[in-house]
Structures are given as structure tokens and as C-alpha cells.
Amino acid sequence: MYGIALDLGTSGFRLQLLDLSSGDVIKTVMTMRHPLPGGNVIDHLGFAVQVGEDCANNIVVHTVRKMISELNVPIRDIKRIAVCGNPIQLSIFQNIEIRDLAYAGKNMQKRLGIGNIKRGLVVYPGQSIFKNEAAFEGSEVIVLPSIEHEIGADALAMMVKTDFMSQKGISLVTDYGTNAEMALKVGDRIVTCSAAAGPAIEGQSIKCGMLAGPGAISDINEEDGLWRMTVLDEHMGAVQGDLVDPKTGQIVEKGSVVSRGITGTGVISAIALGISTGIIKKMPELPHGRLFVGEDLIITDRDVSEAGKAIGAIRAAHLTLLIESGLEYQDLEYMYMSGASGTYVDADKGRMIGLLPGFAPNIVQFGNTSLELAKDVVLGKYELEYIEKLAERIKADHLMLASNETFKNIYACELSYWTEGMSEEMYNDLIDIYGLPKIPTKLSNPKIERKVRKDIENIGYAGLKIIKDLGMVIEEDTNRCEKCKLCERECPEKAINIVERDGHVYAEYSAYKCLGMSCKRCAGVCPTKAIKYKNMKPVYTEDIMVS
Numbered sequence: 010m011y012g013i014a015l016d017l018g019t020s021g022f023r024l025q026l027l028d029l030s031s032g033d034v035i036k037t038v039m040t041m042r043h044p045l046p047g048g049n050v051i052d053h054l055g056f057a058v059q060v061g062e063d064c065a066n067n068i069v070v071h072t073v074r075k076m077i078s079e080l081n082v083p084i085r086d087i088k089r090i091a092v093c094g095n096p097i098q099l100s101i102f103q104n105i106e107i108r109d110l111a112y113a114g115k116n117m118q119k120r121l122g123i124g125n126i127k128r129g130l131v132v133y134p135g136q137s138i139f140k141n142e143a144a145f146e147g148s149e150v151i152v153l154p155s156i157e158h159e160i161g162a163d164a165l166a167m168m169v170k171t172d173f174m175s176q177k178g179i180s181l182v183t184d185y186g187t188n189a190e191m192a193l194k195v196g197d198r199i200v201t202c203s204a205a206a207g208p209a210i211e212g213q214s215i216k217c218g219m220l221a222g223p224g225a226i227s228d229i230n231e232e233d234g235l236w237r238m239t240v241l242d243e244h245m246g247a248v249q250g251d252l253v254d255p256k257t258g259q260i261v262e263k264g265s266v267v268s269r270g271i272t273g274t275g276v277i278s279a280i281a282l283g284i285s286t287g288i289i290k291k292m293p294e295l296p297h298g299r300l301f302v303g304e305d306l307i308i309t310d311r312d313v314s315e316a317g318k319a320i321g322a323i324r325a326a327h328l329t330l331l332i333e334s335g336l337e338y339q340d341l342e343y344m345y346m347s348g349a350s351g352t353y354v355d356a357d358k359g360r361m362i363g364l365l366p367g368f369a370p371n372i373v374q375f376g377n378t379s380l381e382l383a384k385d386v387v388l389g390k391y392e393l394e395y396i397e398k399l400a401e402r403i404k405a406d407h408l409m410l411a412s413n414e415t416f417k418n419i420y421a422c423e424l425s426y427w428t429e430g431m432s433e434e435m436y437n438d439l440i441d442i443y444g445l446p447k448i449p450t451k452l453s454n455p456k457i458e459r460k461v462r463k464d465i466e467n468i469g470y471a472g473l474k475i476i477k478d479l480g481m482v483i484e485e486d487t488n489r490c491e492k493c494k495l496c497e498r499e500c501p502e503k504a505i506n507i508v509e510r511d512g513h514v515y516a517e518y519s520a521y522k523c524l525g526m527s528c529k530r531c532a533g534v535c536p537t538k539a540i541k542y543k544n545m546k547p548v549y550t551e552d553i554m555v556s
Contacts, residue, residue, distance in 0.1 A: 017094030046525030224269030309521030317427025367451030
């Protein structure tokens, strides 16, 4: 008999097949991108609200079903599935109300009749999730509980699967991603918040960026004035890549793996090295507007700005948590990091540029805690009642950054530093004017401990399967289309195609390529306003075999 652990991440899904009798991991399946249009969780929410919850749910469930089909085991033998993720991803997966997540104001929620939506632990019959597919009869799907409308089961996982909950000293934990969830522990008190960092933290919105996957540059180190790339291999292990002159792009020595792009952690390393070696003298300005990290792979001024916005949002959130909890910065004793970005980033480089507090004396890096908690639930290592009670306990103290003046003031300083070239000295002067404590000098020798080498430490004896093409499109009937195909030419991701079928003209979008609600360039350039980016339906380009 088998079980499945499933992490519905904002940048992609991770799934593991487990042997229920032995507890062994058999196989891991992952997607390279999220199946819904958009580069962040807000885009996914906007798509589901505007296009329709049913459409979003169909795409997500189809993707999970496709991942399960790659396991090559009889579905009837899969008895338990545990699902972890943030509140938006979990709500779309369950096809429950999501508008309360889009409209935080109580008056709007009251007008819509959507107040007080419960997102606790739920156990579903497998058939109810997978569209009455008979093969799932006899299976159960356990959806782990969210804490607040910004803080999901993945945040619960980062607390449970690190040493955070048992730590006596004042501790901060962060699950790094496009939506960075974090929590501060002061004695028995736990304060949570969430920072919308954006896609650059995971390599998206970067010119040569990509998610953490085979061929991705995850770290960079200096060798005699040149830059040595660290690249993820086919097993997601970090291996030696090219030795590159960052100013000219010359490949001085070839590595063992070809670089296909760079992750957010690689960009962080490039920025940190640029600062420490004097290549970057003022943000976000690079020599001739670019740095080389490989053959035809460059980082631009704009990339630095995009990464800086993400780093700045996370640092502003960290500082706000400490200030609003009545602490001095130096009171912080432990910093825990999780998620792919938290795993692969060089913590010392990260603290240099503010991704984590430079004044934390102890830094501990973990892997994909969301997948780990789901795995433990499948294997019965946690009683469901314990998980429910823990989520209820943590709900008590949540900080809404969107309405917090301390966060707004610090983030304004961060934006000025990263996008306008404001000096660190002026940054601290402005912080002082706001009546906030200045950022202390970085510790010279913190203790850094890396618990795992990969974000998914054990991929199973059957190996890793990466799904690049999710095999689906979303289509819109564009009855006024003149087939000028301006939308196709303008699409930055080449995600849209205009097709004619049965006397109708349709706009077809590769859902996982499309940038979604944050772009809609296709609708903006359409001369006849035929594209509305509404009333869409999913169309699957391949059938999934039922076993």
C-alpha cells in the first residue's frame, strides 16, 4: 500500500510516493512551474477570482493527477494523501471560497457574504477531490490546516520540522519563497507574518532566471578574481560549474554540468560578490549594465532591482517582527531558514545583503519542510489532533504587514536603497528619522549550520521525475478577433496562440507559461478588444491514463 506527500508550492508542486509499510520514499515528482498563470501567489488568487474558481481548481487537480500518473503504481493501492501549502493554494485545491483571501476588508466580505471562512484540517474521500474518479475510491486526502489567511500549512511545517518550536532562545524562522512566511518565538509566544517578496527570490522575473532544477546556478564563489558557478545536477545536487569572468563573459574553464539559467539564490550570490569585490559600487548599477554568469547568461541592472525588492521586503518584515514584539535587534539568538531558497542560498552571502539578519549569532538551514510535514502525516508520525491544536495555538498572534506603519517605513528605505542607489549611511539616517532603531553592525563570525544539502534530501530509490510540459491550455472565445496576432508577438513568455476551430476564433494560453493577472499584455494590445482574459476554460492536450 502507498501514500503520497504533496507540497503545493507557489513556484511549483512537489510530490513523493511513500511505502506505507516500510516508510521508504519510493519516487519524487516535481513541476518546473506552477500550473496556474502568474509568477506569484497573488496572481494565482487573481486568476481564480476573475476567471473562476472551478477553472483554477480543474487546472490544479489535473496537474496533481498528472504527477500521480508518473508514479507508475496502481492508483487503487494509494490509500492516503497529505497536502501542504499556503492558504490560497490549499483553497484552490479544495475548490472552497477564496474571495475572503482577495478582499481583506470586513465590510467588503460582509457585502459578499464570505466572512469567517474556516481553513482547518479536513479529510476528504479521494473521489471528492479527483472528480469522482473510481480509482481513488478507498483513498483519503488530508488537507493540513492554515493558521491565518496569509499563513498556511507550509508555515506550520517550517515551525514543526525545524528546531524552532523546541528552541528556548528568541528565534526567527522563515520559509523563503515568492510569499515568505515567517514566525518569531519569544518564550511561549509565537508571532507570525507574511511578506509578499515576489518571484525574483526564486529566479523568476530575472533575465536568465529559472526555478531550482537541473542546470540552475544556485551559488557563485570567487576564484582569483573570476567567478565559479555551482550548478544543480539531475539529482538536484550542487556540483562544480563554469569558471567565468563576470565582466567579459569569458569561460575560463568548463564545469561538469552545463548552466541553463540562474536561481534566486544564484542571483543573491552574484549581488553579494559584486558588493564584496567592489564590482557593484551603487545599487542597482552594474558595469555596462550587466554581469556574466555563463555563456549567454547575464544579470542586468533590472534583475538587481527585482531581486532587491524581494530581499528588501523580507528584511523589512524581519525587522518589523522584532520591533513590534518589543525586542532589541540583538535579542535575536537563532535564525532558521527553510524552502528551496533557504536551502541553497549561501547564508553568509545572504546576511551580507539583508536576506537574513546579519546580527543573528546562530543560523540553521533546513530543506523543504512543507513536503516533510506532509510525509510525516502520511506515515502517521503526527496525530491529526496534535496538528489541529498546534495550528489553533499559533493563530493567536498575527501581524498584518499591509497595514503596519513600521513595515511601510522600513520598506520605503529598502526600495530607496535597492532601486535608487541610496547609501547604507543614509538608509540608517532615514530609519532614525522614522523613530526606528538603526540596523546594527553585522556579526563577523556567526555559527552557520546546514542540516541538509538539498531541499528534498531523499528523492527515493526510483529517482526524480521533473515535469516540464504540464499538458494543458486555457482557452477564451475571441469572437471579434481579426487574427492580426499582435498578441502573440507581444507576449513576453510566448504563451498565447490564436487558433480557428469550428468557425470560432480562440485565444489559447499555455497556462503554466502565462504571467497571468500581473501582465495581460495580450488584452492591452488587442485592437478590437477581443481578448478579455475572462470566461476561460481549461483544455487538456493529453489524456491521463487511469490505473
